[in-house]
Amino acid sequence: MKRFLALLLSIILLFSISVPVYAKEPRKVTVAFPILTDSRLYIVNEDGSLEGMMYEYFENLGKCAGWDIQYVVDEIEVLFDRFFKGDIDIMGTTSYLDSMNEYADYPSISSGFDYTCLVVKSDNTDITSGDLTSLNNKSVAITEMQAKNGKKEMVEDFCESNQIQMDIKIYASGDDYESALQTGEADMILIGSAARGNNMRIVTRFADSPYYTIVSKGKPDILRELNAALYTMHAMSQNYVNQLENKYMNGDSSLSNAFTAEEKDYLKEKGSLTVVLPRTSYGAVGNLGEKGNYTCLDADIAEYFCEKIGVSVDYVVADNTEDAVQMVKEQKADFLPVMTALPGTEDTYDDLQLFSYNTPEQMRITANPSSNKPVLVLPKYEHEILEDNVILEDYEKVLYCDSASDCLKYVADGTATETILDSFASQYLLMANSYPNLTIAPTDLKLTSMTLAASASADTNLLTLLEKAVLNMDSSAIDDIVYQRMITEQTNASVTLTTFFKKHVIPISLILLAVIVFILSCIAFVVIARIRQKSMQDTLVERERNEKELSRALELANVATEAKTRFLSNVSHEMRTPLNGILGMLTLMQNEDSPEKNKDHLEKARISCSQLLSLINSVLDMSRIESGRETLTPETFHMSTVLEELRAMLSIQAESRNIHMDINGASMPDRILLGDCVKLKQILSNVIMNAIKFTPEGGQITLTAEEKETNGTGELLYLFECRDNGIGMTKEFMDTMFQPFTRSEEADKLQISGTGLGLSVIKGLVDLMHGTIDVDSQKGEGSVFRIILPFPKEHNTVEDTTLAAEDKQGSADLSAMLKGKRVLITEDNELNLEITEQFLEIMGVVSDSAHDGAEAVDIFSSSSPGSFDAILMDIQMPRMNGYEATKAIRSLPRKDACSVPIIAITANAFKEDMEKALSCGMDDHIAKPVDLNKLQDILIKYCCKQD
Numbered sequence: 001m002k003r004f005l006a007l008l009l010s011i012i013l014l015f016s017i018s019v020p021v022y023a024k025e026p027r028k029v030t031v032a033f034p035i036l037t038d039s040r041l042y043i044v045n046e047d048g049s050l051e052g053m054m055y056e057y058f059e060n061l062g063k064c065a066g067w068d069i070q071y072v073v074d075e076i077e078v079l080f081d082r083f084f085k086g087d088i089d090i091m092g093t094t095s096y097l098d099s100m101n102e103y104a105d106y107p108s109i110s111s112g113f114d115y116t117c118l119v120v121k122s123d124n125t126d127i128t129s130g131d132l133t134s135l136n137n138k139s140v141a142i143t144e145m146q147a148k149n150g151k152k153e154m155v156e157d158f159c160e161s162n163q164i165q166m167d168i169k170i171y172a173s174g175d176d177y178e179s180a181l182q183t184g185e186a187d188m189i190l191i192g193s194a195a196r197g198n199n200m201r202i203v204t205r206f207a208d209s210p211y212y213t214i215v216s217k218g219k220p221d222i223l224r225e226l227n228a229a230l231y232t233m234h235a236m237s238q239n240y241v242n243q244l245e246n247k248y249m250n251g252d253s254s255l256s257n258a259f260t261a262e263e264k265d266y267l268k269e270k271g272s273l274t275v276v277l278p279r280t281s282y283g284a285v286g287n288l289g290e291k292g293n294y295t296c297l298d299a300d301i302a303e304y305f306c307e308k309i310g311v312s313v314d315y316v317v318a319d320n321t322e323d324a325v326q327m328v329k330e331q332k333a334d335f336l337p338v339m340t341a342l343p344g345t346e347d348t349y350d351d352l353q354l355f356s357y358n359t360p361e362q363m364r365i366t367a368n369p370s371s372n373k374p375v376l377v378l379p380k381y382e383h384e385i386l387e388d389n390v391i392l393e394d395y396e397k398v399l400y401c402d403s404a405s406d407c408l409k410y411v412a413d414g415t416a417t418e419t420i421l422d423s424f425a426s427q428y429l430l431m432a433n434s435y436p437n438l439t440i441a442p443t444d445l446k447l448t449s450m451t452l453a454a455s456a457s458a459d460t461n462l463l464t465l466l467e468k469a470v471l472n473m474d475s476s477a478i479d480d481i482v483y484q485r486m487i488t489e490q491t492n493a494s495v496t497l498t499t500f501f502k503k504h505v506i507p508i509s510l511i512l513l514a515v516i517v518f519i520l521s522c523i524a525f526v527v528i529a530r531i532r533q534k535s536m537q538d539t540l541v542e543r544e545r546n547e548k549e550l551s552r553a554l555e556l557a558n559v560a561t562e563a564k565t566r567f568l569s570n571v572s573h574e575m576r577t578p579l580n581g582i583l584g585m586l587t588l589m590q591n592e593d594s595p596e597k598n599k600d601h602l603e604k605a606r607i608s609c610s611q612l613l614s615l616i617n618s619v620l621d622m623s624r625i626e627s628g629r630e631t632l633t634p635e636t637f638h639m640s641t642v643l644e645e646l647r648a649m650l651s652i653q654a655e656s657r658n659i660h661m662d663i664n665g666a667s668m669p670d671r672i673l674l675g676d677c678v679k680l681k682q683i684l685s686n687v688i689m690n691a692i693k694f695t696p697e698g699g700q701i702t703l704t705a706e707e708k709e710t711n712g713t714g715e716l717l718y719l720f721e722c723r724d725n726g727i728g729m730t731k732e733f734m735d736t737m738f739q740p741f742t743r744s745e746e747a748d749k750l751q752i753s754g755t756g757l758g759l760s761v762i763k764g765l766v767d768l769m770h771g772t773i774d775v776d777s778q779k780g781e782g783s784v785f786r787i788i789l790p791f792p793k794e795h796n797t798v799e800d801t802t803l804a805a806e807d808k809q810g811s812a813d814l815s816a817m818l819k820g821k822r823v824l825i826t827e828d829n830e831l832n833l834e835i836t837e838q839f840l841e842i843m844g845v846v847s848d849s850a851h852d853g854a855e856a857v858d859i860f861s862s863s864s865p866g867s868f869d870a871i872l873m874d875i876q877m878p879r880m881n882g883y884e885a886t887k888a889i890r891s892l893p894r895k896d897a898c899s900v901p902i903i904a905i906t907a908n909a910f911k912e913d914m915e916k917a918l919s920c921g922m923d924d925h926i927a928k929p930v931d932l933n934k935l936q937d938i939l940i941k942y943c944c945k946q947d
Contacts, residue, residue: 026068029222031058032083032091034076039197040248041093044073053248054092057111057241061213065229089222092213100214105223109230110210112241114192116151117205121181125260127188127203128468132162135203139167141177141186151190154206259465266461272312273462275302276333278324279317280403282425283485289317297485301337304481305452308469328352331455334462339453340379340422353463354451355470358478362443363426366418367411375399377407377416405429412438422448427486450478582609609929631911632768637677639668639718643705646681650688658697661688665705673716673791679765680789686758687722687785694783695726708788715790725782734775738763817944818936819844821869826856826885827905828877832928836872836905839932845939852877853885860889865896869943873922875906875913882906883920890921901942905930 033050036042043052050071062069072079072088082088084103095114096106118140120127128134142151147170159166169186171177178197180186188203196202213230215223259267277298279288284296294315306313316333318324327333329351341354377399399416401407404426407419412435421429426440452466585605589598643665654661684703691701701724708717729737733744740760766773769789777783823840827833828851840847848868850856857880860868871889875882886902904917907928914925924938 026066027222027225028070029062029065029067030070030072030087030089032079032088033071033073034079035073036076037197039195041195048073053244056248057244058090058092060233061226061229064232065225067225083216086216086218089216089219090213090226091216093211094214095209095211103217104214105217105219106212106214107223107227107230109227111213111230112211112245114195114209114211115205116154116190116209117193117196118188118203119181119191119196119200120188120203122199122201124187124201132164132204135166135188136164137166138187139169139185140188140190141169141171141180142190143171143174143177146190155190158206259468263461263465266459267309267311267465270311272314273306273309273334274314274316274332275299275306276316276318276324276327276336277302278319278321278336280320281338283488289315297482298337300481300485301450301478302335304477305337305466305469305473308473309465325352325453328453328455331458334454334458335466336453339451340448341451349453351456353454353456353458355454355466356449356451357470357473358450358482360422360448360450360482362420362448363423363440364418364420364443365408365411365426365430365438365440367414367437367439374418375416377401377410377419379404379407379421405433408433408435408438411435632676632679633911634674634676636672636674638670639673639705639707640665640670642677642681642684643703646684646688646703650685650692653689653692654701657692657695659692659695659699659701661692661701661703663688663703663705668705668707668718671716675789675791676769679769683762683765683769683787683789684720684722686762687720687787690758691722691724691726691783691785695724700725711790713790715792718789718791720785720787720789722785722787723782728779728781728783729775729777730779734777737775818939820846821939821943822846822848822867823939823943824848824850824856824859824868824871826850826853826872826877826882827874828852829874832874836930839930839935842932843936843939853880853882853888855879856885857888857892860900861892861894865894868896868900870901870903870939872905873902875904875908875917882922883916886917886921903938903942905935 033044033055034042035044039052041052041054042050043055044050050073058069058071061067072082074082079088079091083091091104092111093114094100094104100106118135126134127138140155142155146152152168152170155166155168169177169180171180177186177189181189181200191200193202193205213226215226275298277284277288277294277296281288281296281298284298285293288294288296299315302313302315316327318327321336321339324333324336325339328336339354341349341356373396374394375397376395378401380400380402399410401410404419404421407416407421408429410416411419420443423442430438430440452470454463454466582605585601589601592598592601643663647661647663651661688701688703695701701722704719704721704723706719706721708719711717729744737744737759740757763773766787766789771787771789773788774786775783776786821844823845825833825836825840825847827836827849833849833851837847837849848859850859853873856871856873860871873882873886877885880888882904889900889902890897901923902921904914904922904925905928906913906917906925917925923942926935926938
């Protein structure tokens with residue numbers, strides 16, 4: 001179901017990209033296609049046609065993205081230069097490098113994985129793939145760039161761990177070291193698997209690393225479409241890239257290039273290998289060997305290894321595993337595909353040579369897991385487990401049976417308490433037989449391994465061929481073979497069970513009906529008996545319980561009602577105070593003719609508005625924190641800059657009360673940090689403002705910031721200590737001071753204004769930033785707030801303060817350039833519209849107005865291109881809201897539809913509202929009430945950026 005939903009979502013995404021393409025010409029996207037010698041990735045034919053793995057990949061990528069791909073064919077150095085300049089949109093098979101972030105954007109999903117490997121020429125017969133001893137005293141070539149990236153140390157560690165000697169030669173370039181391989185100057189080269197040539201054979205490989213299809217910097221639309229296309233390809237086929245690599249990179253899956261001339265002659269003379277299949281093999285049926293039927297797990301394994309060797313297979317059949325082993329010893333068969341042995345004992349079997357290729361998971365099967373005297377039963381092997389083996393320490397006794405099937409019977413009838421079998425045997429036997437009293441659970445034991453068994457006296461060429469096949473096998477392929485065989489057998493078993501039910505549907509139905517009737521009769525009897533036994537005491541107990549629950553529910557309801565009433569009362573009181581100031585000052589202005597006094601009235605009304613807005617923001621902050629919807633927005637910043645901004649912002653309030661305020665962070669190193677500096681400033685400013693309010697005139701406030709040691713995750717810890725000599729707090733108030741709307745009695749007596757939300761918001765933000773806050777206070781002596789916050793260091797970040805200063809000066813110079821600009825205002829509220837028009841008039845901006853989104857679309861579409869320098873867009877409007885209007889404008893078939901700046905100007909002030917505005921095509925967001933300076937800065941940013 002999940003796979004289906006992912007596919008459905010990818011189709012929807014694909015259509016969402018294709019809709020505009022249907023109405024317009026497909027987007028032309030240029031793709032780099034390098035000219036490489038002997039490459040399977042990028043192939044440029046003599047007639048100019050293109051082939052290779054990446055060509056097929058790009059073609060399918062273009063179909064998913066709806067692109068018209070234009071290939072740019074040239075040397076790799078030229079292509080990189082053009083890509084860095086932005087002349088080429090897409091470049092493939094690129095590893096992730098920090099240095100590339102300046103020139104390119106990486107998608108969310110990688111295109112595939114590359115791994116470093118040692119390769120030789122295909123015709124090299126001295127070095128065998130998988131046989132590390134053949135690498136001894138050979139030479140390997142690497143480039144200087146590989147040496148700088150640590151590849152030389154990787155090869156040296158590889159040699160040391162495998163006790164081999166290799167001569168490492170370093171060359172200046174890739175061409176030089178590939179030439180060394182071709183001329184025989186070096187036996188091997190170190191190269192990426194995707195870059196190896198057609199005439200190269202892999203000897204061994206190292207770690208994987210992802211590679212990406214990247215987009216030239218500054219092309220967000222192409223990056224967005226690339227991400228959607230990659231997600232579509234991944235959802236439709238998660239193994240798509242693996243299929244391409246198997247098609248282009250793996251070539252022939254046999255090991256013929258790794259065989260010696262003598263081994264090849266042996267195979268040519270022999271023609272095929274004879275494999276013995278026991279009738280007890282997993283999946284085998286009674287007619288095994290008749291009419292060409294060789295379906296079983298042993299046959300699946302045999303076909304895989306014979307295909308690796310590159311030879312056909314003939315089968316002979318034995319009644320059981322013991323007979324099959326005897327046929328191998330007598331060389332009537334070349335090998336037995338599946339022989340179970342103990343790990344590490346492969347060399348101890350008389351007359352046999354075993355090659356281990358899989359160690360399956362062991363399952364513990366038991367009928368009495370709590371037994372104090374466990375008895376273990378195991379299948380017999382030629383060499384039984386030694387009595388001092390560590391896995392036997394927990395058992396009182398160990399028994400041995402002729403087969404795994406007998407082991408299950410011993411456990412089922414109580415002769416033994418448990419057995420340990422591999423997952424394949426246990427699943428098959430439990431499926432084929434009914435043991436309702438047995439339970440199965442996985443273990444960490446490595447009790448058995450699957451091996452190929454051949455005669456120890458067989459031809460040496462046969463033994464080395466089998467050894468090379470095992471060394472070069474794909475372990476995941478063996479797991480897939482066993483898994484597919486188990487699926488097939490389980491399907492066959494379920495089909496057989498279905499057939500049985502179909503043949504006996506009537507008697508089975510009658511039996512089930514009788515059972516159901518009997519069960520229902522028993523239930524009815526029990527229910528009637530319980531009803532008769534029920535006494536009046538039970539009724540009284542039930543009534544008492546119900547009364548307690550009702551009383552508890554009523555108590556909780558009263559508490560909730562009281563909290564709601566208290567909340568509304570506090571908010572009402574705090575809102576009416578600044579509202580009274582606003583209305584009072586406006587009333588005084590109506591009866592006052594003096595401009596100076598009216599100016600003073602306006603300033604006091606503005607201060608009251610700021611207090612009201614602060615109250616609203618505090619209530620909303622507290623609501624978002626308690627509901628878990630508040631999130632962090634990390635950005636880079638200097639701690640010294642934050643402290644300077646706090647000093648500039650709060651010094652006026654402190655000076656107005658004749659309070660000496662000192663903000664000190666001189667002891668901290670000047671480093672760049674990563675974190676939410678807005679919330680940091682909100683925490684610190686709230687703490688300092690609290691100290692200012694509760695410190696008498698002439699008092700002292702000190703904020704000290706110190707960088708402490710790093711924590712366990714490598715983050716820097718910062719201690720902020722705010723100390724004042726104000727009125728202090730009582731112990732009783734400190735117990736509840738972080739609860740919303742909590743105010744001290746002293747604050748009420750001294751008539752100190754406040755909402756009782758400041759400390760609650762501080763505590764919520766500190767917890768959100770994974771910090772801590774502690775408070776010490778004595779009544780009449782002052783308070784100390786200590787806040788510790790963690791910040792990760794921001795690496796590889798260069799800041800040019802001179803450039804920042806120039807940008808600030810440039811912004812000030814641009815403010816005069818707004819004169820004569822034309823802006824379309826979309827606002828349904830007449831008062832807000834009038835305010836915005838007056839603001840723009842103050843800036844010298846010409847404005848047009850629309851009362852809803854539909855009118856704004858009509859005005860813009862009927863104007864000539866370039867008429868408007870920006871659009872101010874309200875969100876909640878009749879007929880058509882701001883989101884819909886923005887999408888409609890962006891889709892208009894005119895040159896400036898996609899480039900005209902659209903700025904949301906709305907009371908929807910949360911982060912998710914900002915993100916929604918940007919996602920629908922808007923360029924920026926301003927929250928109401930509108931600040932004149934902020935509006936001017938936004939308009940300068942977008943209207944004057946081209947001037």
